[in-house]
Structure formats: structure tokens, C-alpha cells
Amino acid sequence: MSPAAGTLGLQVAQLARRSLLRTFRQPAQVVPIVLFPLFLLAVNTAGLDAATELPGFPSDSYVDFAMAFAFMQGALFSMISAGTDLARDVESGFLQRLALTPMRRAALLLGQLAGVMAVSLLAGAIYLLVGLVAGVSVVTGVGGVAVLFALALLIGLAFASLGALIGLHFGSAEAVQGFFPLFFVLLFLSSASLPRELIEQDWFRTVATWNPVSYLVEGIRSLFVIGWDGQALALAFGIAAVVAAAGVAGAARALGTRVVRA
Amino acid sequence: MTSDDNGIEVEGLVRDFRKGPRAVDGIDLSVAPGEIYGFLGPNGAGKSTTVLMLTTLLPPTDGTARVAGHDIRRQGARVRAAIGVALQEAALDPLLTGREHMRLQTALQGVPRRERAARGDELLARMGLADAADRRVGGYSGGMKRRLDLALALVHRPRVLFLDEPTTGLDPSSRSELWGEVARLAREDGVTVFLTTQYLEEADVLADRVGIIEAGRLVAEGAPETLKAEIGRPALEVVPCDALQRGALAEVLERFGTAAAAPPHAAAVRLSRGNDALADVVRALDAEGIAIADFQLHAPSLDDVFLARTGKQLVSEQDPDEQPAERATESMAS
Numbered sequence: 001m002s003p004a005a006g007t008l009g010l011q012v013a014q015l016a017r018r019s020l021l022r023t024f025r026q027p028a029q030v031v032p033i034v035l036f037p038l039f040l041l042a043v044n045t046a047g048l049d050a051a052t053e054l055p056g057f058p059s060d061s062y063v064d065f066a067m068a069f070a071f072m073q074g075a076l077f078s079m080i081s082a083g084t085d086l087a088r089d090v091e092s093g094f095l096q097r098l099a100l101t102p103m104r105r106a107a108l109l110l111g112q113l114a115g116v117m118a119v120s121l122l123a124g125a126i127y128l129l130v131g132l133v134a135g136v137s138v139v140t141g142v143g144g145v146a147v148l149f150a151l152a153l154l155i156g157l158a159f160a161s162l163g164a165l166i167g168l169h170f171g172s173a174e175a176v177q178g179f180f181p182l183f184f185v186l187l188f189l190s191s192a193s194l195p196r197e198l199i200e201q202d203w204f205r206t207v208a209t210w211n212p213v214s215y216l217v218e219g220i221r222s223l224f225v226i227g228w229d230g231q232a233l234a235l236a237f238g239i240a241a242v243v244a245a246a247g248v249a250g251a252a253r254a255l256g257t258r259v260v261r262a
Numbered sequence: 263m264t265s266d267d268n269g270i271e272v273e274g275l276v277r278d279f280r281k282g283p284r285a286v287d288g289i290d291l292s293v294a295p296g297e298i299y300g301f302l303g304p305n306g307a308g309k310s311t312t313v314l315m316l317t318t319l320l321p322p323t324d325g326t327a328r329v330a331g332h333d334i335r336r337q338g339a340r341v342r343a344a345i346g347v348a349l350q351e352a353a354l355d356p357l358l359t360g361r362e363h364m365r366l367q368t369a370l371q372g373v374p375r376r377e378r379a380a381r382g383d384e385l386l387a388r389m390g391l392a393d394a395a396d397r398r399v400g401g402y403s404g405g406m407k408r409r410l411d412l413a414l415a416l417v418h419r420p421r422v423l424f425l426d427e428p429t430t431g432l433d434p435s436s437r438s439e440l441w442g443e444v445a446r447l448a449r450e451d452g453v454t455v456f457l458t459t460q461y462l463e464e465a466d467v468l469a470d471r472v473g474i475i476e477a478g479r480l481v482a483e484g485a486p487e488t489l490k491a492e493i494g495r496p497a498l499e500v501v502p503c504d505a506l507q508r509g510a511l512a513e514v515l516e517r518f519g520t521a522a523a524a525p526p527h528a529a530a531v532r533l534s535r536g537n538d539a540l541a542d543v544v545r546a547l548d549a550e551g552i553a554i555a556d557f558q559l560h561a562p563s564l565d566d567v568f569l570a571r572t573g574k575q576l577v578s579e580q581d582p583d584e585q586p587a588e589r590a591t592e593s594m595a596s
Contacts, residue, residue, distance in 0.1 A: 010369060011369075011370060014365075014366055014369045014370060015366075018355070018358065018362075018366055021357065021358060021362065022355070022357045022358070025357045025398070026357065092351070092353050092354075092355070093349055093350075093351055093353030094353045094354070094355060095353075096319055096349055096353060097349070097353045097367075097414070098370065099319060100317065100319070100342055100345075100347050101342070101367070101370040101371050102339065102342065102343065102370070102371070102372060103370045260319070260320070260321060261318050261319055261338050261342070
């Protein structure tokens with residue numbers, strides 16, 4: 001074995017490459033990531049544009065406001081993608097094949113997550129491009145776009161690592177898909193459609209306030225409609241980082257239980 | 263590295279699972295370097311569990327083993343570096359091509375970058391997959407998948423090869439192609455092969471030595487010829503012209519040995535004096551006026567060995583609904 005061959009970086013790169021190939025060879029996995037958020041963006045913008053008339057609504061363009069929702073949906077798809085791919089590796093025994101090589105355990109997880117992140121970066125770029133064509137403005141400018149992608153990637157990683165945790169723990173792609181509605185409900189029960197201050201029902205406002213997803217949405221949204229909002233960004237980056245750290249640690253642990261080798 | 267390092271030594275290997283009986287119940291065996299060892303037994307006998315332990319994917323409950331000179335409990339990484347493994351269900355990614363599988367495997371096995379493509383192509387060609395190299399594995403036949411699996415197991419030039427039921431589910435021609443390749447690996451490259459199978463024929467054709475496992479225990483071990491010779495006596499199966507004479511036929515046959523299993527229209531006897539008795543049997547049947555429609559002499563098979571040692575028939579016909587009884591990883595995770 002050549003000395004450089006066993007490095008973690010090479011293993012991660014190989015597995016990330018595999019993850020990308022897998023994703024792009026399953027149109028059923030790529031198309032929803034791109035189209036579904038854009039479709040919902042169009043529907044919401046058409047249907048909820050009147051909301052901008054509400055006193056206190058932070059933007060006079062609903063599509064600017066709704067961009068954050070698209071990015072959050074993209075993150076949810078990252079979760080499904082990372083989770084089902086790893087679950088399939090458990091189901092098929094591919095994990096055992098990998099375990100028999102000198103591959104470091106972390107490489108599988110990091111490679112898979114890196115592949116999913118790359119897809120989510122691409123999807124994010126498409127959302128933004130389509131948004132810009134549709135007249136979206138980013139109030140924080142080019143710097144804001146850079147921060148937007150950094151935040152979207154971190155949020156994507158947080159959800160993807162949760163997906164990986166679920167996929168490796170249950171070892172079943174169906175289990176991962178079973179969790180999707182739960183996370184989708186979390187997204188709907190957040191401030192994704194309306195600013196928290198403008199939610200009329202008390203219970204909804206309370207749930208949205210306690211729901212960490214609200215702060216992820218608000219962090220992204222601040223870059224589009226509010227301007228540089230240190231508190232919103234700190235909360236979004238902080239929550240995403242904590243979830244990502246917990247998710248990666250949990251997924252690594254689940255992987256350790258799956259791959260017991262002497 | 264000398265070829266002396268290529269063997270397998272197993273001592274008192276035991277594996278318990280939380281649910282169910284002891285899967286492997288104190289197995290001792292040794293495989294000489296360059297030997298093809300056939301581990302024969304019915305589904306659920308403990309074959310795959312043994313392979314998982316020997317390949318370091320499952321820790322033994324008790325006992326130990328050395329593979330290629332390394333302790334499976336304490337030197338896992340060294341064991342894995344020395345072995346190639348093709349597990350029961352060829353675990354391939356249907357979305358990747360054969361060449362992409364080779365590329366991933368050569369990289370993860372630490373084959374130097376400039377040698378990877380050549381090594382991959384060489385093995386694909388050797389397994390007759392050169393033309394299919396750029397097709398996705400999802401479209402491969404069962405035999406092609408097994409051959410790719412074998413190619414993947416060989417990328418790092420392992421000295422010991424573990425094959426878990428390599429031909430289960432394959433058609434006869436794919437099966438014999440794979441047998442040819444495995445035999446070549448052992449004969450020409452000196453690779454030690456540990457092969458599990460539920461097919462008697464496979465063990466008989468391919469293995470230098472056979473270990474028969476039943477309910478987690480080794481019940482017989484030796485060269486197929488030796489094991490069959492221990493059973494010794496051939497069975498004679500006779501079909502009478504007149505089906506009504508079957509009873510009389512059986513009575514005559516029993517003078518020459520003990521009755522053996524036979525189809526409904528025939529009678530059979532395991533000849534106590536071996537083939538020498540054949541002429542006497544024919545004379546006796548003639549004397550009793552029993553006309554013979556068909557007459558077959560069965561040399562002892564490994565099935566007879568299995569029957570003699572366990573009192574059971576080894577069913578080697580494949581049942582499509584059969585679930586592999588040893589899903590060790592699942593049991594561990596539950």
C-alpha cells in the first residue's frame with residue numbers, strides 16, 4: 001500500500017464521488033430537490049402575495065420573503081438523500097464490503113455527507129438563479145449571497161446528518177422516508193410562511209417560537225429582506241451548528257454499531 | 263512473505279446471538295496454504311457466521327482463529343489486508359458500473375493511483391467482464407455480479423480468499439465458470455480458498471478438503487474421496503419390469519445389504535460387500551424370475567456422508583423462498 005493511499009482525504013473523496021454519481025443517476029432523487037421547492041415558491045408567491053400588505057410585514061415582495069422556504073426544503077431533501085443512501089448500503093451489505101477495506105469509518109459518513117452537500121449547493125444556486133430571474137433581490141448584496149450559501153450548507157449538513165443517523169440506526173430506506181413528513185410538519189409549524197409577530201393563532205405562534213426551524217428560516221430570510229441582522233444570523237448558525245454536531249456524532253455512533261470489526 | 267503464512271487455524275470458535283440457539287458451537291479446523299477448503303452445510307448451519315468471524319466482521323463469543331498468520335481478535339486490520347472476501351449476497355451498487363466499482367475498491371484498498379486503472383481492467387478482463395465494464399451493475403446477470411464480486415475481492419492480491427456461497431442462485435454454466443476461476447486462483451496463484459456452500463457437487467468438484475457443518479458443529483472433515491470411502495459401500499437401485507414384483511425384488515436385494523432409499527417404483531440396497539456382489543445379485547434375481555427394467559449403481563456421495571453423520575439429508579435444491587438464516591449484522595443491531 002502506498003503511504004498516501006490510506007489517507008482519510010482520498011477515501012472521503014472517493015465516497016463523495018460515489019454519492020454524487022448515485023444521486024445524479026436517480027432522476028427521481030434530483031428532480032424533486034430542484035423542482036419541488038421552486039414549485040412551492042411559485043404557488044406561495046402567487047397565493048400569499050397579499051400578506052405583504054399586512055402591517056409589519058418585513059418585505060413588499062413575498063417572493064423575497066419566501067426564498068428561505070425553498071432553501072429549507074432543499075435541506076430536507078438532503079436529509080432524505082443522505083439517509084436513504086446510507087440505509088441502502090446497510091440493506092445491501094455494501095457497508096460490509098467497505099468495512100473489509102482499510103477505509104476509516106469516518107470516511108463513509110464524511111464522503112456521503114460531502115456528496116449530499118455538493119448537491120445541495122447546486123440546488124441552492126438554482127433556487128437563487130431562478131429567484132433572481134423572477135425578480136428576487138438580496139438586500140445584503142454579494143456578501144449576503146456568500147453568507148447565504150455558507151448558512152444553507154450548514155443547515156443542509158445538519159439535516160443530512162440527522163438523515164444519516166436515522167438511516168444508519170434503522171438500516172432501512174423506508175424508515176428514513178417515514179421521518180420526512182415529521183420534518184416537513186416542523187417546517188410548516190415554523191415562521192416559514194409568516195413572520196412570527198404576524199401569526200394570529202396563539203398556539204401556532206407559541207409553537208413557531210419554540211420550533212428551532214423558525215430561527216434557521218429567519219437567519220436565511222434576514223439576508224434577503226432584513227439586511228445584516230447579527231442576532232438572526234448568530235441564532236441560525238448556532239442552531240444549525242449544534243444540530244449538525246449532534247447529528248454527525250449520532251450518525252458516527254450508529255455507524256460504529258453497524259460496523260463492528262476487530 | 264512466505265506461503266506458510268497463508269493458512270487458517272481455527273480453535274474452539276463459538277458465536278452466540280441474543281436470540282436463537284448457538285450459531286457456531288466450538289469449531290476447530292485448519293486449512294493449509296493454497297488449499298481449497300469447502301465448508302458444507304445446510305442453510306442456517308453456521309457457515310456464514312463462521313465466515314463473518316474469520317473475516318473480522320463479527321467478534322467471536324469464544325475461541326480464536328489465525329488467518330494468514332494473524333489473530334482475528336487482535337490483529338483485525340492485518341487480517342483484512344491479507345484476505346479477499348465475497349460475501350453471500352454480492353453487495354454491489356446497482357447504480358455504479360463495473361469499472362466504477364473497481365475504481366472505488368482499488369482506491370479504498372490502497373492500490374497506488376497509477377496502478378488502479380490497470381489493475382481494475384486486468385481483473386475485469388480476467389472475469390470476462392471487459393465488455394460490460396461500463397454498464398451499470400443493476401443490469402448485470404447473477405453470474406456477472408458474482409464474477410464482479412470476485413474481481414473486487416482480488417484487487418489487493420489477497421493470500422486468503424473467503425467465498426460465502428459464491429454460486430448460490432447461479433445457473434449451471436455460470437457456476438462452472440466460477441468454479442474454474444476459483445480453482446485457477448488456488449492452483450496457479452497459490453491463494454488459499456475458504457468456500458462455504460450448500461451444494462454437494464460444488465464441494466465435491468472444487469474442494470481439496472471438506473468440513474461438514476450441522477447446527478454449528480463440524481460433524482465430518484476430510485478430502486471428499488476419503489469421506490466417501492468411509493461410507494464405502496455403493497448403493498444399488500433396481501427397477502423391476504413388473505411393478506407388482508417390487509416387494510419380492512426388495513426381499514432379494516436385502517440379502518446383499520441394508521435397504522436404502524429409492525423412488526416408489528424401485529428398490530435399493532447398500533451393498534455390504536461392495537461392487538463384488540453385483541454378479542450375485544443379478545443371478546439371484548434371475549433365479550427368482552424377476553425381470554429387470556433398469557439397474558443403477560450409485561457411488562457414495564457427500565450426501566451419504568452427511569446422512570451418515572447427521573441422520574439427515576442435505577437438501578441441496580434451492581428453495582427460492584428460503585431466507586439466509588444467518589443475518590448476523592441484523593441480530594447484532596437489534
